[in-house]
Amino acid sequence: MVETVERTDLHTLPLAPKNPLPYRQQLKAVRSFHSGLETLRDAGGPVTRLTLAPKWLAPTVVIATSPQGARDILGRGGGHIEKTRVHAEMRHLLGPNLFDLTHEPWLPRRRALQPMFTKQHVREFAGHMAEAAQTVADTWTDGAEVDLDTECRKLTLRALGRSVLGIDLDAHAEVIAEPLHVTTEYITDRAMRPINAPRWLPTPARRRARTASATLHRLADDILQECRADPTREAPLVHALIAASDPATGQTLSDNEIRDELIAFMLAGHDTTATTLAYAMWALGHHIDMQDKVRAEALAVGDHELTPDDVPALRYTVQVLHEALRLCPPGAATARMAMQDVEVDGYRVEAGTMLVVGIYALHRDPALWDHPLDFDPDRFSPRNSEGRDRWQYLPFGAGPRSCIGDHFAMLEATLALATVVRCTEIRSKNPDFPIITPFTTVAAEPIRATVTARGGRRR
Template identity: 35%
Template sequence: MADGDTDTGSARDTEELPPGPDGLPVLGNTHQYVRQPMGFFDELAEYGDIVHCEFPRIDAVAVFHPDYIGEVLLGQSTYERWNFDELKDLLDYEIAPQGLTFTRGEEWKKQRHFLQPMFGLDRLAGISSAMVTATEQLIAEWDDGAEISINEEFSRLTLSILTNSLFDFDLGERRQVITDAADELQALADLSGLSAVEMLLPSWVPTHGNRRYSKAMDAFDSTVDTLIAERRANPDQYDDLLTMMLEKEDDHEYSMSDDEIHDHLITFLIAGHETTAMALTFTWLLLATHPDAQDRVETEAGTALDGPPTAADLSELTVTERVAKEALRLYPPAGMLFREAVEETELGGYRIPAGTKVLLPQFTVHTDDRWFDAPEQFRPARFTPERSDRRPDFAYFPFGGGPHQCIGMHFAMMELKHIIPILARRVDLELVSSPTPDVNMELTLQPAEDVRMRVHKR
């Protein structure tokens, strides 16, 4: 029953492995996944709440029940983040291996403890004005009546906010370098259709895609190294995340190497702007197709705000927050979380061998009618405190949970609650492309085609 409890299954012999679909020799279930990545998990869910599947060199289970998802996300001693070593070895790809996304164990704990203060609410309050300025500047650049691709525009916006607030540098010519790298990483993670064929070839094979990827990442690496060198040359001029990482080199308790700093910059510059850009894209797609909700956001912005939003105003923007949360439910930017059982364990009465990869598909769990009435419909009222309290923990987890919960969660929600009301008051965005675009599961969930809208300034 939606918003209630559900029996998680009776006890069973823990020697038993979870059920799942039959696969092909060597390929396992790869062909089913490649054919329709997101639909594949809908098919898996028909086997139960914990389902076995296989891919080349990878034994995995997909988990669909909030109780078991919570066990995985909170069970740090039993489950670690999967760092894709098998795929890296097979394909000879390595992306920011010493960044926060791929480190594990004690090294990850040190990094997280070191970086967390930069994302605290007190620190974030000081960058509210940067979010307002960047949003107003973007609107000023739009011509009245122009047709724009909002996914591209929001990517420009969130990258500007990130670089100005966390790294304190102007993008200039670097924008295209970062954007190109983000595009190539998205393509690298796209395992649908023909993309999967090329993806299965090692990075040294001189395919068109591999050459393009290498060129983009070489330029990105060079840009990041230049940023580090520039900051070293002028250490007293800045107070940002990069400066903090560099200054700590003399701290004997924890010191970051150049490689770590380099990989953290890559992680934050790519993941830190693209996820929020997609959240904004799908939020505005939903608002454009639900004018009543858009009217409520606009009304709230006009009554709760005297001018541009500030950090102190955000608690009053309850309608905006519910709209953003509902968009994150229907279109969670990460799409799926990945873990690995580091020791043999039991989950839901099934045996989970050590080394098993654990897949937590947010886009499937978030649209399960056991937890959400009419789950395919856009209903921001689901996120009133009363209704949220009735749902199981981890029926909704767009930012993950447990120790590895997204470090940028508060930053992202703060961005959404600044940008949405400013746009609602300043422009009408008329949808001119499909109201129901196909979605690709890449590094983040992406519309398969640009979401195009016409600007009508107020």
């Protein structure tokens, strides 16, 4: 866990420089969490300041797209830097969870849940990951055109349900997908507006969001109660949440807290991994030589269903996923609030400022990466990774509040990608992979590809 040491002479540091773009361009750019932050970086440098409204209406915004800036923002522990308005909106609608809690209640929750998500423990969650990928690939007609985005969402939903929740989520696809979309859209919309209607006012959007939240909570409660009624039910994440306790106090989670964490896990574990897989498959569909390397690697481990024991032999597959995560990170940006004056990459940032780490812009910065727009998995080989700044590659965030599910996500994606590619050749039809960032990074349109059966386990 990294924590930045605060300088004692903060008052001697200059404020972050104002961004020179005209106001309308700044406003347009800040609403685009991916390419817009690149625009602001190119105009104002790796640390730049925006004043979009009077302070009583909206906070000053400082955007950092440098490794040191990211470290100074995300590496701090304690309550110096807190979660932002979007997290408050999420807490209010979906409930307090590990993603949106403020520091004081977050700390015991993180202590309780951390043992569940170590690299060794998440192997227990892998029971049906490869099987889910295989069953999706088996539905593809030889020579058919598919939408990689839709298929990868189907795959991750199936893996999430069968591997960790003990439920067939195929039958609940609409119950999950639409409510998640409605709630995240509502949360983001409220967080981005300087002025909102009060929460007690029953607007149409609020009614839809509350209905969607209630639907998700009912599903989470059904899953939890079924696992309580049947301790032998194969649902490792749910049973782990039931058994979890804070090692410092022995306090276990209430049913409400477990339900809130299940919803957060469904939110974080569905769109994000699906988009990463879709991007990786799309890229391999344009680089058949790379696809052949993934296939050869997957075939070399044998004709059995892939398991976590095979992952050490899938090194190039992991490199492909790292490159997909670099070019299409699940969180294009992450935000915090400065609760006191802090230093960010040599500049003083005043208390009350919103701090934004532009991860997408950081990952594509030509000052940090050679040929940054090229898809090149070899940049993540052990040799080429030597000496790289830890803080220039942040697909799962970093610091004390980094994504707790990073090992799970990588295990799921590795087994799924290797399983699909060893039995299918993918030829991408879309020349590019357009993205939007309504909450997490997702495909902006269908990602078309032609799939052809190859060797491997596909029958």
